[in-house]
Amino acid sequence: MKLSVIIVNYNVKHFLEQCLNSVHQATQHVDAEVWVVDNNSVDQSVEMVREKFPEVLLIANKDNPGFSVANNQAIKKSKGEYVLLLNPDTIVEELTFKKVVDFMDAHSDAGGLGVKMVDGNGNFLPESKRGLPTPAVAFYKIFGLAAIFPKSKTFGKYHLGYLDKEETNEIEVLSGAFMLMRKKTLDEVGLLDETFFMYGEDIDLSYRITLGGYKNYYFPETRIIHYKGESTKKASVSYVFTFYQAMIIFAKKHFSLRYASLFTLLINFAIYMRAGASIAKRILNRIFFPVLDAGILYFGFYMIKQYWEQTWLIPTGSYYPPLYLHYIVPIYISILLGGVLLTGGYDKPYQVPKLVKGLFFGIITILVMYALIPDNYRYSRAIIIAGTFWGFISLSGYRFALQLAGVSAFNNEEARKNRIAVLGSIEESNRVAGLISNMKQTSFIGLVGLDEQDRKQENVIGLAAQLQDIIRVYSIGEVIFCAKDLSAQHIIDQMIQLQDQGVDYKIAPQESMAIIGSNSINAHSDLFMIEVDSVSKPQNKRNKRLMDIALSILFLLTLPIIIWMVKDKLGFIKNIFCVLFSRKTWVAYYLGSIDQEVKLPNLKKGVLNPGNAFTKEDLSDDTLSRLNLLYSRDYKITTDLEIIWKGFSFLGN
Structure with a gap:
């Protein structure tokens, strides 16, 4: 046996399926065995492997012992000359x-080898080649010197930026995403250190390989796609903490006490710095434009007030008291911007129509309240209208300017993203196009054929060789590759060649309803059934939460009356508080069919589900699965209200 391929899986069934499909093709050219170690996944990964890949050697753990332990389980049983x-x-x-x-x-001195990795858009992943994270190297990375001078032999050692990514070179650290090792070497230096639960074990083993007298190589003559981070959210504070704690374990194991202490100090500083920066960035991203809008509106109200006061009031001996600018105007502005928030005006990309709609909603609210407040707080309605008009002009104006300047937060790419090209054989392309058209509102779906015979077929807009021109002429925003018809090499070639087209790439695995893609190196991969995520859109999430709170308060206020309409009265009271404190939501999915092929956006556990709208019917799991899909895809607040109305007696469930 020449090669043993070992894959550790945890709740990424669809990625695993696509990976095994590519592994199956690659093992046709070498004598190999394939191991999958599943760490107690709950997404039917084990069942999928047994059904679709019976030749794979499967270890199904009943718990999650971690990445190192799981790999070692298979390594100990493997028979390959290489692992x-x-x-x-x-x-x-x-x-x-x-x-x-x-x-x-051909290289007997090689103990380990890594390859050239690209993300789901064909961008080179710098972790394909790495240096040992000594305290100095860690310092340069933490304080940004590695990013400023990536090709420096002093500052760029973390990702070895001074080495040509197209040339084979000796390196210090292999990536755990693709880590090929000589079994003889592992017998000598030992297996993965099980002290590392996740992260750091690849650095530790790479270092021990070099200490054992072997070399690690970076080999760019073959490539892999690495979607990066579906299993873990690498931008999260918890990831930063876990990763850097692994670095501390490594330092204490291999560095002197003095170096290890210095390294630990640097790492702990990095954890708090990254965590603080992450929180500050998140807050700034959320409040920057609302605060800017508030400042612009306040300036407008102030100038209008000054003009109005000097032109009409002062000559008559009157003026606006300080209360007006200090309290009344901020209240006006809060109501106006609250309207913008509720209509999605602060959801990215920022859109002028939503801004206008929100300001209109806000001024109507102000004018209604104006009629209800005491006379001594009723200041000029003309200023209210003029100030809002200033808001329409100024806030829309700077948004248009930023959009013209190409600021990404203001560019609505939805129209372009809804123009999709499907590349593959006519039969498979039509299957994928059918999935898309059934579950996503698209403005255009064109098929891209493989040979001249395909050109004559319906909806074919060109051939694979013309893909670059097709993207430009038809303003394509997303290309979907049919894995059944296209080799991984061809897909990667296309991604790399078209990197500057600003297009998203996704792959449709054979006989699967899942479509897999990665929008950027910084975003964790997304796996989805095309557009089933209406319920997870920011505006809908916000409105759903507001509805939950409003209904919970209403139910509490009317509890003595409505409690007699609910079967489980104690459960109803408990559910009111669970929803109010965000532990539950009034309506979510039917959980009995949540393990369906389609991966739906996450929701809190629901008191009711879409099936409760059909209380007099006995619905099958298949029907309830479809209702889940429809609920997620076509979500509206009115849908929740209808389900609650029809299933009111079950609110104590």
């Missing part, structure tokens, strides 16, 4: 295994 640790969120080229095994055979 490859492979992430489930990867796709390998058809000749990847043959090329890397041939290289190792």
